[in-house]
Amino acid sequence: MDAVVRKIAPKKEENKNPGICASCKNLNFCTYPRNQSRPIMQCEEFLGFEPRTKQGKKVVSLRLYQAKTRKKEKELSQYKGLCRYCVNCEQCTLPRSEGGVWICDEYMDEE
Amino acid sequence: MELAIADKITQKPAIKRNVYENVTQQFNKASDLMDLDPDIRKILATTTNEIIVHFPAIMDNGRIEMFTGYRVQHNNVLGPYKGGLRYHPAVDIDEVRALATWMTWKCAIAGIPFGGAKGGIAFDPSKHSFGEMERITRRFTYALNGNIGPEYDIPAPDVNTNSQIMAWILDTYLSSVTPQERNRSIHIVTGKPIASGGSQGRDKATGQGTVFCIEQWAKDKNFDLNNATYMIQGFGNVGSWAAKLLKPFGSKLVAVEDHTGAISNPEGIDPDKLAIYVKERKGVHGYPAAEPVDHESFFKTKADIFIPAALENQITAETAPLLNVKLVAEGANGPTDIEGDGILQEKNIDLLPDILCNGGGVIVSYFEWLQNKRSESWELEEVDERLRKKVINAYKKVKNTSQEFNTDWRTGAYIVALSSIQEVYRTRGIFP
Structure with a gap:
């Protein structure tokens, strides 16, 4: 059986509300009657933020982030010296010494 | 001349006026009735410290952004300032000021040696x-510097802050003290993860305190909780725990409303099964073992006990006349407005006011602080037993005071809080 769903306040209007609803993840599904002249300051069903990366993607957890970082580190570990940090590393055709390249005029970092 | 806090609040435009008005009115009503010393009233009507910090934090793109943080310390005559930190765009000095004042009353009524504070970042x-969250939190902690401390002002989680944020504050604060001081300072925040010094029983504390109050009320009224019916608004932390903890008494949950809708079943709804459903589906909407009802029908449900455990201003001039219950036990903060309060009194519905009924959370925060301070770690049973004693003691004080002043329980609760503060000022006097 479905519960009766009441009219849901549009998010853009709620954002004008100075209360905490504007930053609640339940906002789009919330059916509690609210009064714009009485902004909510405390709510037991408030659902907090999800941190985002700079690309706007959700960070699932710190552990997952660290696991991804470790994988990237492992992939890069085949390169030694400057090559490891050079943006041209994978396309580079210059000969590399076994001990790694430590001086290179072609070196280019991300900046 | 410095404006009193109540004047500052009421001078705000209509849209910014909110539940704090109810608290201010209650403060005034209780002060008048108990004939609070006008000098002490002056002190309590104003906050002690209002700290505003502007601080930089480095973003992921390497740029710097400036943030504004607040910490308002209302009163510390009973003990160190205590109150949450909230992160949301609408945080401003007025909101923080109002909530800090509220914390003073809440701690005083609970009988714990803390004063009131609140803070946040806009x-x-x-x-x-x-x-970025970590860097913002750490820089805010650094900016507050000596304005917080384990024996001075103890922050806690609030809107958009959690145990992770508390752990960052703890770590940043500890980094700013000498190595010899570090293990003596972990009570700088409460609401920490258990592994980092948090307390057992913190998650259910508010719901547990509410149930202890209901249990005591039932004992007083010679009311049998076995087969008693109850309804709950809000099935978050407070509501779901209150429902689960009432189940062993044999009480029957007959209606629930949360942010997704309302459901009812006169034969009873199993709180444990509903909690599992809500965890999966994020709301009571569609729960198969109950009928869907609308907001008005929910309020009209016949039950013995109503526990509002969601948000503010839900029992109003519109909804209070619909209620068909014997007791309202306020698990949420400020669920009843002034008009709603008057109607409940006219209808002779008993009320366990929020500052008494939902004090379990701040009491267990005090226990966490105490355990850290004493380098102890209490078992859940010990936390529960100490909580029961504190809640029942507060309940009895409110009951006796309400009878003594021939007033409602909410006013009685405020009189208990104000009396304990007045007593300290009278004994200690004002320096010099």
């Missing part, structure tokens, strides 16, 4: 990464 956490 920004939208959903627009920031995990790393």
Whole structure:
């Protein structure tokens, strides 16, 4: 059986509300009657933020982030010296010494 | 001349006026009735310290952004300032000031040696990464510097802050004290993860305190909780725990409303099964073992006990006349407005006011602080037993005071809080 769903306040209007609803993840599904002249300051069903990366993607957890970082580190570990940090590393055709390249005029970092 | 806090609040434009008006009115009503010393009234009508900090934090793109943080310390005559930190875009000095004042009353009524404070940062956490949140939190802690401390002002989680944020505050604060001081300072925040010094029983504390109050009320009224019916608004932390903890008494949950809708079943709804459903589906909407009802029908449900455990201003001039219950036990903060309060009194519905009924959370925070301070770690049973004693003691004080002043329980609760503060001022006097 479905519960009766009441009219849901549009998010853009709620954002004008100075209360905490504007930053609640339940906002789009919330059916509690609210009064714009009485902004909510405390709510037991408030659902907090999800941190985002700079690309706007959700960070699932710190552990997952660290696991991804470790994988990237492992992939890069085949390169030694400057090559490891050079943006041209994978396309580079210059000969590399076994001990790694430590001086290179072609070196280019991300900046 | 410095404006009193109540004047500052009422001077705000209509849209910014909110539940704090109810608290201010209650303060005035209780002060008049108990004939609070006008000099002490003057002190309590104003906050002690209002700290505003502007601080930089480095974003993931390498740029610097400036943030504004607040910490308002209302009164510390009973003990160190205590109150949450909230992160949301609408945080401003007025909101923080109001909530800090509220904390003073809440701690005083609970009988714990803390004063009232509140703080926060005005920004939208959903627009920031995990790393940015950490840097913002750490810089805010650094900016507050000596204005917080384990024996001075103890922050806690609130809107958009959690145990992770508390752990960052703890770590930053400890980094700013000498190595010899570090293990003596972990009570700088409460609401920490258990592994980092948090307390057992913190998650259910508010719901547990509410149930202890209901149990005591039932004992007083010679009311049998076995087969008693109850309804709950809000099935978050407080509501779901209150429902689960009432189940062993044999009480029957007959209606629930949360942010997704309302459901009812006169034969009873199993709180444990509903909690599992809500965890999966994020709301009571569609729960198969109950009928869907609308907001009005929910309020009209016949039950013995109503536990509002969601948000503010839900029992109003519109909804209070619909209620068909014997007791309202306020698990949420400020669920009843002034008009709603008057109607409940006219209808002779008993009321366990929020500052008494939902004090379990701040009491267990005090226990966490105490355990850290004493380098102890209490078992859940010990936390529960100590909580029961504190809640029942507060309940009895409110009951006796309400009878003594021939007033409602909410006013009685405020009189208990104000009397304990007045007593300290009278004994200690004002320096010099």
